Amino acid sequence: MSKELAVASGFSEHRCILLPVDQHIVEIVSDSGEGAQTCGQMFGALCAKSGFGVWTVEIIPAEIEPPARSRAGASGNRIRIGSQPVTNAGDCADLVVAFNEQVVYSRIDAGALRAGTLLFLDNCWASDPDPSIRSMYAEAVEDFLRRGYEVSEIPVQEQCRQYTEDPRRGKNMWVLGMLCALYDLDMDLVRRELAQRFARKGDAVIQKNLALLEGGHNWTVKQVERRFHVPARKPAQPMVVMNGNQALGLGIMAAGIELCSMYPITPATSASHFLASVFEQVGGFVHQAEDEIAAIGFAIGASYAGKTAVTITSGPGLALKTEFLGLAVMAEIPLVVVVVQRGGPSTGLPTKIEQGDLLASLYGSPGDSPKIVLAPATIEECFHFMVLARKLAEEFRGPVIVLSDANLATGQQPFPRPSPSLSWLAPPVDQNDWNPDVPPFAWDPKTGLSKRPVPGQKGGEYVLTGLAHDEHSHVAYESAINQRAMEMRSRKLAVLRSALRPPAVHGDAEGDLLVVGWGSTLGAIEEAVDRLRAEGWRVSSLHLRFLSPLEPGLPEIFARFRRVMTVEINYSDTPGQPYIEEGSRRYAQLATLLRAQTLVDVDCWSRVPGSPLPPGAIVEALRPRLEAITRNREVESCTA
Amino acid sequence: MSKELAVASGFSEHRCILLPVDQHIVEIVSDSGEGAQTCGQMFGALCAKSGFGVWTVEIIPAEIEPPARSRAGASGNRIRIGSQPVTNAGDCADLVVAFNEQVVYSRIDAGALRAGTLLFLDNCWASDPDPSIRSMYAEAVEDFLRRGYEVSEIPVQEQCRQYTEDPRRGKNMWVLGMLCALYDLDMDLVRRELAQRFARKGDAVIQKNLALLEGGHNWTVKQVERRFHVPARKPAQPMVVMNGNQALGLGIMAAGIELCSMYPITPATSASHFLASVFEQVGGFVHQAEDEIAAIGFAIGASYAGKTAVTITSGPGLALKTEFLGLAVMAEIPLVVVVVQRGGPSTGLPTKIEQGDLLASLYGSPGDSPKIVLAPATIEECFHFMVLARKLAEEFRGPVIVLSDANLATGQQPFPRPSPSLSWLAPPVDQNDWNPDVPPFAWDPKTGLSKRPVPGQKGGEYVLTGLAHDEHSHVAYESAINQRAMEMRSRKLAVLRSALRPPAVHGDAEGDLLVVGWGSTLGAIEEAVDRLRAEGWRVSSLHLRFLSPLEPGLPEIFARFRRVMTVEINYSDTPGQPYIEEGSRRYAQLATLLRAQTLVDVDCWSRVPGSPLPPGAIVEALRPRLEAITRNREVESCTA
Amino acid sequence: MYGLNLDWEIEPGPRTCTLEDYKGAEARWCPGCGDHAVLNAVHRLARDERWPTERTVVVSGIGCSSRFPHYMSTYGFHGLHGRALPVACGIRSRRPDLDVIVITGDGDCCAIGTAHWIHAIRYNMNLTVLLLDNNIYGLTKSQTSPTTRFGEKSNTHPKGSFFASLNPISVTLGIPNASFVAQTIDWNPPHLYATIKAAHRHQGTSFVRILQRCPHFTPHVFAPAQQDLNQVLLMTHAEGIQLEEPARKLFPNCVEHDPRDLAAARRLADREDVYPVGLFYRKEGALRYDEHTATGIDFTPQQKLDALNRILDRFRI
Amino acid sequence: MYGLNLDWEIEPGPRTCTLEDYKGAEARWCPGCGDHAVLNAVHRLARDERWPTERTVVVSGIGCSSRFPHYMSTYGFHGLHGRALPVACGIRSRRPDLDVIVITGDGDCCAIGTAHWIHAIRYNMNLTVLLLDNNIYGLTKSQTSPTTRFGEKSNTHPKGSFFASLNPISVTLGIPNASFVAQTIDWNPPHLYATIKAAHRHQGTSFVRILQRCPHFTPHVFAPAQQDLNQVLLMTHAEGIQLEEPARKLFPNCVEHDPRDLAAARRLADREDVYPVGLFYRKEGALRYDEHTATGIDFTPQQKLDALNRILDRFRI
Ligand SMILES: Cc1ncc(C[n+]2csc(CCOP(=O)(O)OP(=O)(O)O)c2C)c(N)n1
Ligand SMILES: Cc1ncc(C[n+]2csc(CCOP(=O)(O)OP(=O)(O)O)c2C)c(N)n1
Ligand code: SF4
């Protein structure tokens, strides 16, 4: 590790055209199928391994097989790198490598470019046999220049022909080489990575790809004047880099969960793919069920039998699991349910990010279904929350929903390598005799907590039921028993809450505006807050990990700010639009929860773009509010 | 009608031992299978037809086939009658007829008896061959006397032997005769009713039952000294009497809904039974699907094809319909969804009342799923809300959830006979050509409303999809389109709200305490409020029918009261219990909604007894709060 | 028939009659995907039989194959994963004038949609059901489907599936009241066309399993049978699917099979050495649920109102 | 096997052995309900075979029949309507030491639970599945079930069902990998007992349809066959269900049927003139999913930790 870093910087010493940059946003975009995603993922991982801070976001086409050279087909990756840890995808790209001019338009539509963005464009279209393509290309280049991008037309395809017959399938490796040169990466590291990645495909493939890689690298070193150097930091501890779904999978294993029962659904499935490829090494098993109902039922069965299980899904699957979730609450069955949120409602935007399943997680099941709901805010937390969730599920004897999202799922981020310990693993199933005098729901009258017998335990035989029941799990219809059992199940949330600490405030502990967030928006919100604070605004933020129960101390924290608002990636009515008034306005989901619980007039700014909120957009949304608050403050002090 | 009433009062003139009563609560309880339910239902209907105000509640055993002479087996009916319209089941019974002493205990456990209750008890057990039964009976009678009930041991079984070989199957008709005598009903009316009810079973059955009926009547007239007379009111308009599920069924027909697609589930199913028996007469059809998902899918298919459809279910079924509900929101498919609520969570208390599905109706579907949610408060409203719901579903192009409950479903109540009109019926499916320039979602930019093409309309061909889409129903992943479509779907709720009137306050428009309710608790809450007002307390109430969008004007109304609270039959944490603090307390469901929307500190008193809240219990719950508010008011005015 | 606006019944007007008339959005499947072939066959059949676009509804679930309705110019319903059949039955229930075609995938129909599949066959409403079976979950990028063969690798079973694969034909033949059960292959356009045509003509639920190539994820699965038609067994019979002689000659392997013989159909369905194509089974006189569901659609508003008043009066006090 | 607490493996202790030892709460079915007979048979079998109560789990859905677990003294799981099988498979998946019995009804299994039924048969884990088929929804008070016969009245079809009834046996026989398919009647205790016993012995998913009387709602349905055993056809074979001679003599109608003959089994299943009872089909060597699901349950915590660390290191920077 350290050696590699040394080599890298040694290498950079020989070049003087390297511009030091503190952070940079790189995008690589191609037609779907041309491999920009692989290239981007590898570049992200390489940057992380080079000691940079990294955050990646996948650029996913909307269609299964979009036509070539179309906006709908843009596929690729954004990689934000920096000397410091990077916490979000940032605003506009500093540098874009595009395989054709049409996919650039898709990124322009998405607001990803700005005047000054360096744009490297494959120039093969300039000499395309089809005259209409030639002219489209030429027009686009002119347009790009007009828009103020710094366009470099580069001979990607032409160069690739030296190394492969089918340059369409090789461009991505050539571009990877180019990027490694542009960002001054250690080529030894790169070569090793590449060899490892293609190891299973055999030597010929490795050699061909290496040739392309070196080709791109050499060409760039020779031809491109302005290249960059991101000063890498030697991290204090060993680091890992992965995406959020891999982190979930590793966290599941670290928690000692033995069974992942699932039905495929984007963007949750890749977590199970990862598990399917490694789970057996820790003695675990992935069950692909016939549908989502069966998936959760299977997990519940395993859990009833003493084995902690997880079921992973996304919105439409969550909808189908609703009934079984109610059973898990009613019969107090430990269960971890991971929901990797995507755009809704209904089938919605299957590959895109949204934070739209919070209220459905809390309130989806008919009747009173108190359950624990957590949301990791980083990829690192995706890992650690699995251990937490399993423990909570068992301790509090019920379902724990963990809300991840499409952004965490596919983004890559380095974080300190966890050191799993035996204490993280689920304990072995207790098969000792059960004291038959202890009923299966021996609710502690204060906390509602109880221990459960597990099949195999003699003396513990009982019949679990979803009907109203007493502490013996006997069906009971009496008013008092129903009231008490409901109290016991609800009490557990209050008990958990009493064990939580109030959340930390990012920024000053008091001020004009407090921004509250949850989930994957953490980095973008904090970056926005930092920028605004740098501008002099009195703004702070706070990020919740526990959504049910809510973390304690919120009213006290809120009271120290003039205004409180949430920033979320889900839908809320925008004030000022027709018919939308105070009283009819539908708030964002966390805002709704906070309003009901704290009675503070929590405002919200939320959007459903299907993509992460850039910090710049948050800044623009918050600034007018800060201006208004400040104006009011001044008015107040004048009139006072 | 009027003739019958006249005869009835003529009859009563000849008896002078008749005590006039303004209202009375009667219960008839037997072992399950002995027919007390039939007897009670018939008595309720007869009272209604006699011009009394009536409210009935079924007493339903917890078990499929409970053992004879057991508490778990108590089955029967409570009938509250009065000169005035009766709006709820009331508190304790004035008069109970019981087929054995054990079922009386079940009613004692339910708090249904009080000192002074007249208890008529079949005395056959006093001479039972089994000595243990004899002694159980004797002990119970003593116990009942000690508890202060006025016990009459009566020879039901012995008397019945005169008319039938199997008195267990005849007692209920004899008791019906007895009740008719006790409440001075017109026997001609009773005979006609009985003949009609058993018409299909043939003459022999009618004669046998008539004999039992007359037997019970004659015996009572001769043997029972204290009988009652409820002054009947000649209603101003023609009246009907039915239970809430029949009212739903009739309302469905009156709305011109053609298809009811369902899967059996208690307590919703009897609505479909009723429909199945009559629907074809209005050209309608009941589809019993393979499960709840298919049931709603089938209804959605019919609706897409231009036929308004309803699907009826209860909690667990609602859970399964969640995903399709999201599609109906997303693709704007009109649909009426009736949820007859029962005790939850999970399988819960299948035959018992709860108002636990409000939040699941609003927030059950993942993603943002704005939909209309209504709750009828009376059986009459069960009828009329079907017409309303169909119109709203079509006008606002989406699902409308109507929340009934087990209490409305099985209770009987007289109300003015509706006069269905052609304008209530769904219009015929439009098969005119569609203007191809008008897209299938031509959202009005202000209201979000649009008209839909229906298969068969030439020029309107489009592909409905649950994916994010533009106004052409083309799949679209662009941020702006997603944002706009979400806005359009949400806007519709605000538009509907702008067309609603603020709800009326029952009692003074200002005061110390405002009680807010929804659904079947209307009568009990208003009776409780009236009693408290009679005691001098400054309390009013308000009942919501629209839960989404919420009716307008609430903040203004709330502001005129010192405190606002909801009374609901669902779970909330009770302050003062361990770990339950402000901030962790989980509120009742409507209270949660009101708090988030109005930011008023709406308190709640809610319970989950599995039975209707008696007005007396509400009074007891409200009085200490009123005392506290008054104390505070005095303290305030002292310190002021 | 539906109230006041009967014009379309009286004056049908000139019917559409070119392929273009039936094409919707440009199909976005991978090159070589068998779904294209099915789409082409349906386009051609629609043209040849002059389907009225406004009275044709193509219903699907979710999957690559379920994108189908978007590529038609008829009415379409691209609904929820696994739930095409309840929606299709619902459409048909009160609109016997509509022609309802269902497109579903092996995951859509045989995994999450299993219950609806079994019961739709039982209901036997007039639907044409095309199961595009590529032995894989395509849209979600390669997971084992119920029809994935034992040992085949996918992202959820990287070492190979350990399930016996479900045979949609044998299961369907086990359902009483099944009335039309056929199998065809996407890579023989004449047979594909003839089968869909026969299915569409059938009154009742016609269930057609189409072996469909997915060059993206399972290029090898049907490749052998595509290269070597010996692996395909053509079921022939006067009552079966009729092929023109030139097309028929392409199939070296034929068996005469009477589609009224259920036992023989089941035996053929069980064969694992070849892919039988053609009509396994057709039952005359199977019960048709849609003969009941539409009763009363012709009631006039006044009739409804009168009946309702009569019913209401039973509740009169 | 499950970590540290192995005592129960080492010292089994005296086993329960009276009927009382297996009785749970008092059964609350109607008098004469066939469910009582099934419960008695299971109680007796448990006693005779000395099932360990703590390692037996009875899983059910919702319905009259699904109250079953409450009447046993073993572990029980009375879950959701239609969802007994996924739960049972889940229990079994990682606990091969548990004996899992599934009780389901005709609505529970063949309507809302259809998908799980089809796929559980395919998975063929070691489960004993008893389908208590009374041709009606009992608990919800008489609605048409998938097995209700055409023309039978219920509260949802007051003029009689217009569906072809589903035949659970013929459907199950259409599922590849089905490994044990039998039918019996509640009103012949020896045959009921022998069938459940054979099913329980079978390694894999044994599917037993029990024709079950519901005197409350459908007293007439099985009454003729109860009064006249001529309407029952006993399938006999050395490989089938074995009855003692006196019990066997009660069946006037017998047919020798080799349960390895699938085609014959299907033909018998289709018969509508008689109720065939006995073993329709048994397959040796069917794939067993639970042979895969439990892999790794014996890993030690340290093994897991070591493997995890190795995997984690692949992500090292
Ligand atoms: C409720 C739900 N679960 C899962 C998914 C994700 N999903 C979409 S398509 C699909 C499977 C598609 O496979 P198949 O039906 O075989 O169609 P193909 O893509 O192969 O044509 C899945 C699991 C979903 N959209 N909704
Ligand atoms: C999701 C859901 N839908 C519906 C019900 C209502 N329900 C309970 S049991 C039952 C049917 C029972 O029929 P069957 O499975 O044949 O069992 P039986 O009572 O006849 O033994 C139904 C529809 C439910 N509990 N949950
Ligand atoms: S992934 Fe397979 S099924 Fe889907 S479009 Fe591509 S080739 Fe067709």
Ligand code: SF4
């Ligand atoms: S209703 Fe029928 S199935 Fe249910 S307990 Fe009674 S007899 Fe048995």
Ligand SMILES: [Mg+2]
């Ligand atoms: Mg497929």
Ligand SMILES: [Mg+2]
């Ligand atoms: Mg049944």
